[in-house]
Amino acid sequence: MGDLLGLVAKRLGFGLLTLLVISVIIFFMVELLPGDIAQAVLGQGATEENLAALREQMGLNKPAVVRYFEWLGNALTGDFGTSIVTGERVSTIITERFINTLFLAAYAAVIAVPFAVTLGIVVALLRNTLFDRVVNVLTLTSISSPEFFLGYILILYLAVKTGMFPAISSLRPGMTFWELLDRTFLPALTLVLVVTAHMMRMTRAAIINLLASPYIEMARLKGAPPWKVIVRHALPNAWAPIINVIALNLAYLITGVVLVEVVFVYPGIGQALVDAVSKRDFPIVQSCCLIFAATFILLNLAADVAAILTNPRLRHPK
């Protein structure tokens, strides 16, 4: 167990280093973007003079490196600054949206993960049958349409034609939990369709990969029924790659859903990030990217820990 804690501590340390490097990369990428923030704020109607005035007001006349270290200094004390454009605190802008994003991701994950893993097991059991092929074709088709298009199709059938669910998922304060689930069902379903195929295929592949190993052969010779061979003998050893892919997809559910947010008008963090990029609002871009990166790092760490815990051989290294 001590080894595990040591590993977690080490990985967390590396994670912090990774975040630092990302903050440098993002800062300079935003700096490199053509056009500048003053121009983005004032749009077509800007003249040289009021651009200069706005730059002065926003403190953009200091050198980039100085601005980065000022930001870093504050960030290290837990202060992620204020939006350059609106002057609002970054934390107030982001917090609520991030909670919304987490909610949608959790909603989709609760449906998608058990569904995908179960389906993967069933398909591995019935490998190379018609059922296997059909499930394969369906899941592959569902991931090969762009997700905004998938969203449009779901809206057409489940909102416009049948009126079962609302077409847009705008949230209002004071909604009950059931209302919330109803309102966000379509974006959640879209995300489920997007992530299921990947997890399902990995489950199938990981299990099939093990079926030729001697100990599975052994179990089969002992006369265990096929489902038992898979669930009791193959699955425990297949968890590592499956968990890895699940982590990757959970991260995607949080960090990659900009398009779904736009299509369903869901007030998540992705939309805020794209808006901030278009306005060159560095503190917000930076904070969003760091949140995403931290999510990714933590999920990966969790996946690795879970992989070790589920695999006796990894738990007790030689």
Add this chain to the structure above:
Amino acid sequence: MTKKNQELMNRLAEAARAGSISRRSFMHYSLAAGMTATAATGLWTTKAAAQAKRGGTFRWGIHDGNTSDTHDPGTYLTRVMIFLAHTHRSYLTMINGDGSLGPDLADSWEASVDASEWTFTITSNASFHSGRPVTAHDVVASLNHHRGDATTSAAKALLSDVTDIKADGDHTVVVTLTGGNADFPWLMTDYHLAICPANDDGTIDWKSGDGSGPYKIDAGEFGVQFSLSRHDGWHREGAYFDKVEIITLNDPNARQTALVTGDVDAVSLVELKTMALLQRDPNIVIHNIPSAGAITMPMHCDTAPFDNPDVRNALKLAMNRDEIIEKIAFGAATKGNDFHHSPAQPYWPDDIPQREYDPDQAKSLLKKAGAEGLSVSLSTADSVYAGAVDMAVLYAEHAKAAGIDVKVVREPNDGYYSDVWLVKPFTLVSWGARPTPDVMYTLAYKDNAAWNESRWQNERFNELLLQAKAELDDSLRAEMYREMALLARDDGGTIIPFFNNFVYANRANVGTPENLAASWENDGARAASRWWFTS
């Protein structure tokens, strides 16, 4: 105000009440007496108000909103903020449904003889949502927000002719200009010039979101939505809805389906591609309103090969505007004639021959200029106009027939107006509607204008522009605009393919007045205070 004008206005009002005057001539004459429009305002809206019912929550889906929007009127940029401003704040004047100029906070206004000094009388029954009455000091502070060296306002250029703004008592504001400007009250409708409560030090308090408009903000999140409720002390007629919800709907499909399923009552923009299909839905009413907004293609007149008027005219002739309107605007546009003056604006000269697609003449012009085998690059971006890139591609196909090779360059949306517009010699640009030809020409065609996008220098044109600006006689003014139009058409450096219509829609149970203002989508952005529920 001259006595003669007063009499004219009285007669006009009489005729309008009796219904013996058409909307077009009503608009025409009330423009003539622009500064005295008070007496006639609301005649058309009164007619509508007779049918209007109060009540209900108006859910309004608007395109183009951004998380980083603010309440600062100087940096209003997105549609959502512009529409919100017309809902929760007031302006000095407003554009009526019929296109005439009417009062908002100002009850009346009048000019000195040379139109270089304007006096606005502020209504005495207007109040901010906080309860404080609106006074002349708030107006002065709000206008000064856009002036001075330190201002960050995008409306600075608009007020550059203003030398002094002062309050004369609590209800009179006097504005002094460097020269005569007969259109000055029209300028006061610009969306930046919203009136906010003044602080003691002469600045304004825009952060609180307080205003004196028909609805007050109860709650809101930028880039997402705003909830508003009626401001009971509003100083004008209208505001029939009890509550208004402004929802940002950036995705065209989201707007369309929200309207179809009844999740919203009106939307600010209908995708032209699907306009015809949406029309089949009996629950939806589509409005297709000709506007003064235009697509322009400026060529830098000081840069080869565009420094030759024959080349410029050849490029103008090489465009099949009919096909572009059919395929890009899906018919929802007015054909352009290469002068930036739309039929939706006053003083439009209706007798100038339309320029048609003529590749042969374009070829011979190029031959004359010695520029056969001309090859030019046309820069554009997706964000300029829905279908802007397609339009450039289509134009390139048309120009092939005239032996011109147009290379379409798609520039990034980001930074298009800072790095491409005014910088690259041949670009595609979209202009919002401006209320009068003077405003438009002064902004983008005057020799020393910051946004003289075609770098066009024409002595006669600039001379006429200054004359017309200060001319209070209507017919003389119209004659000058006609001559300017001809100059721009035949010598200018801007191709104008079309003036785009505003195409927006609402559910069938929303009542709308007979005339819808053409200054912005949704009845000049004032749907919340002018529309109502019929059931």
Add this chain to the structure above:
Amino acid sequence: MSVFVIIYFACLIASSCLAAYYEKRPTFLTLFSLTLISFVLGIVGGVPALRFVATAAGLLAFAAGISFAFREFIVIIAPANISKEVRTAPLTAAFGMFVIFTYAIAGIFAPWIAPYGESEVIASAFAMPDENMLLGADQLGRDMFSRIIYGARNTVGLALLATLAAFFMGAFAGLLAATKGGWFDQFMGRFADVIMSIPSLIFALLMLSIFGPQVTVIIVAVAIIYAPRVFRLTRAVAGNVVVMDYIEAAKLRGEKTWYLIRKEILPNSTAPLIAEFGLEFCFVFLLVAGLSFLGLGIQPPTADWGSMVRENATMISFGEITPLIPAAAIALLTVAVNFVVDWMLFRSSGLKE
């Protein structure tokens, strides 16, 4: 009772009997259960439901027929060692190969196959299909069929280049890291973490905004985004191979790093890489389509399936099929590629069934 229904059931029952007679158990079970289900379906859904089943079965049979013929075709023309492999391929894999082959032909010979030019305007907007235009016209009146053909060249070409670049970079770095180990391994691992932690769409958005939306930039951006994933996979797979005794032996023989990678490690880690390739390849289309949704993508008037879906996506809400055509083109290729990948995966798993 229509003639169609009678023929339908007659065919089903006859073929079930044939299957039973020749003792093809799985075939018999499938056919006979389909017969039973058809009774229920016929009662619930009527003739249209049965027609749907018949059409689906017909299409399936057609696809199977083509696949079979194509497999035989490859077996005959391919050299002996390949044809031996192909002979064992299931029909789905053969179908996949056939689709890939067709797309490749369409892409390579696009200018000769397409009846009209890529940007040629020949009709009014959204004109219906007729004898000149197989699939009708798009929003500018350009021939949809021609644009799909050109799209095969542009889209598949771009996705292929980007994925290959990602695999080349990722796999090379992964193998090197696994072989060298030590600080190089650590450094590359952290570096990959950094890139993977930045959301891909945002990363691409920033890259394209900075360098402009040219095709080369798109390819490089996509390659950079996907390379770390390939790196991690390669590193993991090669990590297992590196500790094997035969590698130790090769090292003791004094073989160079490059030799180890090429001769010992790479041949033993290809299978998972190929499986990954199948999915990543398809994700590239989607990333490019997503970028064009945000206004950054391939330059017009270049035909690209992702952008073609995007341009007319809203039409789907009115039941118009225009945007479905390029979407189906993407879907078919995705399915095809993954069928082939499945087969390769199955082969490498060593499972014999």
